[in-house]
Amino acid sequence: MAQTLIEKIVTRYAADLAEGRKIYSGDIVSVRPKHVMTHDNTSAVIPKFRKIGATKIHDPGQPVYCLDHDIQNTAPDNLAKYEKIEAFAAEQGVTFYKAGSGIGHQIMVEEGFVTPGSMVVASDSHSNIYGGMAALGTPVVRTDAAAIWATGETWWEVPPVARVHLAGKLQPGVVGKDAIIALCGSFNNDEVLNHVVEFTGDHIADLTMDQRLSIANMTTEWGALAGVFPFDEVCRDYLYSRADLFARRGDDPPRYTRQDVDRWYAERVEADAECHYARELTLDLSQITPHVSGPNNVKTMTPVSKMAEHKVKVDKAYLLSCVNGRLEDLAQAADVLRGRQVADHVRLYVAAASAEVEGNAKESGAWQTLLEAGARALPPGCGPCIGLGEGTLEAGEVGISATNRNFQGRMGSREASVYLASPAVVAASAAAGYICAPQSFETTAIGHSLKENPQPQRDVGAVTILDGFPEQVEGRLLFLPEDDLNTDGIYGKDVTYRDDLTEEQMGQAAMLNYDPEFQRLAAAGDIIVAGRNFGCGSSREQAATALAFRGIRMVVATSFSQTYKRNAFNNGFIVFECPQLVDDLRSASGDQIGAGNRTIPASGKATVDFAHSTLRYGGKDYAFAPLSTAPQELIVAGGAEAVVQRKLASS
Numbered sequence: 001m002a003q004t005l006i007e008k009i010v011t012r013y014a015a016d017l018a019e020g021r022k023i024y025s026g027d028i029v030s031v032r033p034k035h036v037m038t039h040d041n042t043s044a045v046i047p048k049f050r051k052i053g054a055t056k057i058h059d060p061g062q063p064v065y066c067l068d069h070d071i072q073n074t075a076p077d078n079l080a081k082y083e084k085i086e087a088f089a090a091e092q093g094v095t096f097y098k099a100g101s102g103i104g105h106q107i108m109v110e111e112g113f114v115t116p117g118s119m120v121v122a123s124d125s126h127s128n129i130y131g132g133m134a135a136l137g138t139p140v141v142r143t144d145a146a147a148i149w150a151t152g153e154t155w156w157e158v159p160p161v162a163r164v165h166l167a168g169k170l171q172p173g174v175v176g177k178d179a180i181i182a183l184c185g186s187f188n189n190d191e192v193l194n195h196v197v198e199f200t201g202d203h204i205a206d207l208t209m210d211q212r213l214s215i216a217n218m219t220t221e222w223g224a225l226a227g228v229f230p231f232d233e234v235c236r237d238y239l240y241s242r243a244d245l246f247a248r249r250g251d252d253p254p255r256y257t258r259q260d261v262d263r264w265y266a267e268r269v270e271a272d273a274e275c276h277y278a279r280e281l282t283l284d285l286s287q288i289t290p291h292v293s294g295p296n297n298v299k300t301m302t303p304v305s306k307m308a309e310h311k312v313k314v315d316k317a318y319l320l321s322c323v324n325g326r327l328e329d330l331a332q333a334a335d336v337l338r339g340r341q342v343a344d345h346v347r348l349y350v351a352a353a354s355a356e357v358e359g360n361a362k363e364s365g366a367w368q369t370l371l372e373a374g375a376r377a378l379p380p381g382c383g384p385c386i387g388l389g390e391g392t393l394e395a396g397e398v399g400i401s402a403t404n405r406n407f408q409g410r411m412g413s414r415e416a417s418v419y420l421a422s423p424a425v426v427a428a429s430a431a432a433g434y435i436c437a438p439q440s441f442e443t444t445a446i447g448h449s450l451k452e453n454p455q456p457q458r459d460v461g462a463v464t465i466l467d468g469f470p471e472q473v474e475g476r477l478l479f480l481p482e483d484d485l486n487t488d489g490i491y492g493k494d495v496t497y498r499d500d501l502t503e504e505q506m507g508q509a510a511m512l513n514y515d516p517e518f519q520r521l522a523a524a525g526d527i528i529v530a531g532r533n534f535g536c537g538s539s540r541e542q543a544a545t546a547l548a549f550r551g552i553r554m555v556v557a558t559s560f561s562q563t564y565k566r567n568a569f570n571n572g573f574i575v576f577e578c579p580q581l582v583d584d585l586r587s588a589s590g591d592q593i594g595a596g597n598r599t600i601p602a603s604g605k606a607t608v609d610f611a612h613s614t615l616r617y618g619g620k621d622y623a624f625a626p627l628s629t630a631p632q633e634l635i636v637a638g639g640a641e642a643v644v645q646r647k648l649a650s651s
Contacts, residue, residue, distance in 0.1 A: 001456075002272035004161045005228060006196045009136045009269065013119040015153050025278070026577075026625035028157045028569075035062055035113045036140065036148045037122035039104045040069040042085045045123065045145045052644045054150035060093035063149055064113055066104030067097065071381040072389030102354025102380040105129045105322045109213065110356060112242060112255025116231035117269050121148070126322055126404065128220045132213035134231035134268075136196070139220075141539075141563075143570055143640055151647050155630040155640075157565065159196050159225050160278035166201035167447075168286030173439055175332065176211025177324055177402065177422040180218040182288045185301030186448040187281060193223040193533070194562050195278065198271060203285065204230065209238045210328035217323040218404050221298040225562065231268040236261060276456055284447035290425050290437045292400070295417035296408045303443040304425055308436040312419075315397040317348045317430035318411075319370070320378065321385040324402035324423050325353030327360050333402075333427035334366035336438045342374035343433030348426075349391040351378035373431070387411050393418065400429045463611055463626045468636040471611045475553050477602035478522060479585045480530040481593045482514070486537030487564065489514035491546045496538075506542060507549030515598040522599070524551030527606060529578075529585055531557065535564025544568040544575075554608070556615070556624075558582045569631050570640040578615055581622045 003011070003022055011023040015030040023029055038045055042065050057063060067082055082099060089096035097107050105126055107113075114120050116134035121127060123145040130137025144154040170179065197219055207215075212229045219227030229235070239261040246254035291301040319325070319333050330352065342348045350370050352358035358380055361367035371377060376391070378384075384391040385403040393399050393412030399419070401411065406418035419435060428438040465471050482489075492513035495501060501509070511518035528547070534557040535543055544567045547555065554574035568575045585602065586593070592600050606617035613626040637643045 002275040004275045004277065005198050005230075005269060005271040006136060006161050006226070007158060007275070008271075009117060009119055010156070010158050012117070012269070023158055025158050025160050025276075028155060028628050028631045030153050030630045031119060031156045032153050033062070033121045033148065034115070034118040035064055035108070035120045036145055037064045037066060037104050037108050037113070037120070037124070037127070038145055039066050039124060040081075041123055041142060042088075043081050045142050045149070046085075046088055048142055048146035049149050052146060052150060052641050053648055054146070054644070057092040057094060057149050058152040061095075062152060063094045064104070064108065065089050065094055065096045066101065066107050067099040068101075068103045068381045069386060070388050071099035071379055072383060099381070100355060100379050102352070102356070103322045103325065103382060105217070106325070106353035106357070109133055110242065110354060112246065115256065116235060116239075116264055125220050126217055128224065128226050129213055129217040129322060131197075131216035131219070131226050131228035132209065134229055134235050136226055136228060137216070138196075138226045141566060144566075147640060147644050150644050155569070155634065157562070159194055159562070161276075162192050162195040162197050162224075162279040162281060163277040164192075164197050164199050165280065165282045166199060166204060167282055167284045169203040169206045170285050170288060171441070173424070173441070174288050174290060175422050175424070176207060176214035178288050178290050179211070179283075179285060180215045180222070181291050181293050181301055181420065182446055183215075183283055184218065184222045184293060184299050185291065186283060186446055187222070187450065188299035190223055191279060191281065191450055192219075194559070195224050197224045197227040198277075199227065199229045201285075205232055205234055207234070208328060209234060210326045213326070214323050218298075221404055230270065231265065236265050239264075277453060278455070280451040280453065282447075282449045287444055287446045289441035289443050290422060292419040292421045292425065292435060294406045294419040295398075296406050298406060298420065303441075304421070304435065304437040305441060305443050308434070311434040313398060313434050314343075314346055314400050314429050316391065316393060316399045317342075317346055317426050318384060318391070318399065318401040318403055319375070319423055319426055320349065320351035320353075320383065321403040322353055322382075323404040325351060325357065325380075327357050327364070327366070329402065329423040330357070330361045330370065331364065331366045333423040334369040336424050336427035337373035337375075337431060338369050340373055340431045342430045346430050346433055347391065348373070348375045348430040349378055349384060350375040351383055352380045355380050384411055400426050400435055402426045463613060464629060465611055466629055466632045466636055469610070469632040471609070473527075473553055473608045473610070474605050475525045475527040475608075476523065476604075477585070477606050477617065478526040478528050478552075479589055479600040479602055480514070480528060480598065481586055481589060481600065482598065483531040483558075484533045484536050485514060485530055487535055487540050487543040488537055490535065490543040491540060496540050496542060503549040506546045507551065510546040510550045510552075511599075518599045521601055522550060522552070525553055526551070527553050527608070528555045529557070529582060529602075530555060531582060531586075532559050534558075534560050535568075536561040539563050539567065541567045541571060544573045545571050548573045556581060569634045572635050572638040572642075574627070574631075574635055576624050576627065578622050578624045581615060581617065584618075584620070
């Protein structure tokens with residue numbers, strides 16, 4: 001069966017994969033990523049690492065520590081935290097970048113940790129940026145990071161893969177940030193939620209590396225788990241330039257050489273011609289003009305030309321972050337501000353994505369141009385992008401920002417308004433004092449389309465069942481006819497922050513916020529069946545553990561929040577998708593749903609056959625993706641911490 005680019009990369013980085021086996025969407029596998037980056041949150045991963053009994057990093061060359069989030073904070077407790085991280089890195093022999101070196105994601109790219117065709121993860125949601133380098137970059141939670149430190153491995157479910165065809169080419173004055181704003185605004189109904197995106201297009205070669213990194217970075221805000229560009233000559237030439245720099249610096253050994261780049265390019269992986277994409281989206285780049293996202297919503301976009309008509313006053317402007325803090329971004333802003341001044345009532349803040357970028361901007365003259373226009377320089381790092389340090393927004397203020405998120409309250413007060421835009425728009429707005437573009441564009445509708453493809457049938461054959469994992473489970477189905485059943489409904493706020501509850505009491509609180517009748521209707525051994533995006537919302541682990549404590553055997557749904565699924569398996573609780581079963585139960589329960597029933601016990605029992613990946617109910621067999629040995633191991637052991645402890649004990 002043909003594979004996508006993503007499936008090929010995961011196959012390459014899968015751990016202990018049987019010879020000849022290929023990985024596809026829906027598979028849950030153990031992976032050994034090339035690198036794992038943590039930043040200030042390294043301090044939170046260290047105690048998790050120690051709690052599981054680990055004392056030594058499995059492969060000291062795998063983790064990378066970069067201090068970048070709260071670097072303006074010189075309080076004794078923060079400095080002490082940074083010192084502890086640096087000391088731990090020295091003790092373990094891990095590569096460490098001190099505060100002021102730059103944003104971790106930029107460091108990972110420019111210092112050669114991210115290479116085409118690799119899988120690189122980070123305990124940070126913007127690890128999607130590595131897709132600009134033709135790598136699979138995706139976030140992991142802190143427990144996963146600790147597991148990778150200890151064993152070199154974690155588990156990952158291969159998401160559905162979407163292909164995004166970028167037709168045409170960008171107009172002069174339109175950049176990558178405009179393209180990702182257009183994608184978020186044109187496809188704003190979760191079209192790529194929890195998917196991995198592969199970008200294609202005849203004119204991708206016209207997109208610079210900085211533009212690709214910007215687009216890949218904000219696939220996070222679009223809802224995707226990764227966004228990956230092809231390994232083409234543009235990417236190859238960028239790698240050449242980095243290899244040349246490593247050689248000039250005398251790096252010994254260098255992260256890679258020109259010869260390495262030539263080998264990677266000759267051996268590059270690409271999607272098979274007949275591979276399956278869950279969705280195929282098209283966006284016409286030639287019709288994009290500068291837009292802004294917001295206020296306080298990434299998926300609401302407005303042409304800058306219309307915003308200019310209303311002269312929306314700006315109080316603060318930002319040229320910084322891992323999405324738009326590179327040299328190309330700073331140069332574009334400098335071009336707009338050359339010979340001009342920031343408006344009297346506006347404060348413009350600028351920070352480079354790394355110390356190297358800042359040095360290059362100074363050498364080119366762009367940095368001095370920005371300062372002469374009135375910009376206030378901040379150190380290379382995250383800062384106001386995440387509401388830390390100088391420059392955060394006060395109540396009632398309006399910000400225009402070349403960052404990646406404008407969630408309410410993220411950059412300061414919840415009573416502030418934030419718009420996202422390209423560096424050129426930010427610079428022009430800072431000078432004018434209201435949101436505008438540096439040049440006029442004729443705005444037209446942006447051509448875009450979406451095609452959904454049914455999942456092909458796949459013969460997975462018999463599944464190897466680990467000792468202690470059941471081949472079959474029988475139970476009554478308990479149907480919850482709800483899409484987007486969130487974690488607040490599963491385990492409400494009144495109990496979420498209580499640490500004094502017993503497991504039994506936690507089980508008795510399950511689903512009460514969704515349906516007060518649930519506890520009366522549910523019985524030990526039941527199997528919950530629910531709709532789309534089960535477990536969305538917060539990351540609270542109790543939304544999984546409370547159901548297990550109530551005696552629920554497993555949850556079957558149309559789809560899950562990926563965070564919920566990770567929490568479930570990491571705590572030894574079975575979940576899997578079976579959309580056709582949900583559709584049939586919805587049809588059969590129409591009268592009860594119409595009567596307002598939210599918990600519907602189904603008649604008869606179902607049999608879940610894990611050895612053959614089928615669920616039998618009502619005389620019909622429903623197929624589901626096989627639970628491989630990776631999730632089985634988590635269930636048998638009772639969760640991720642126990643799995644790591646076993647591996648450490650046997651090593």
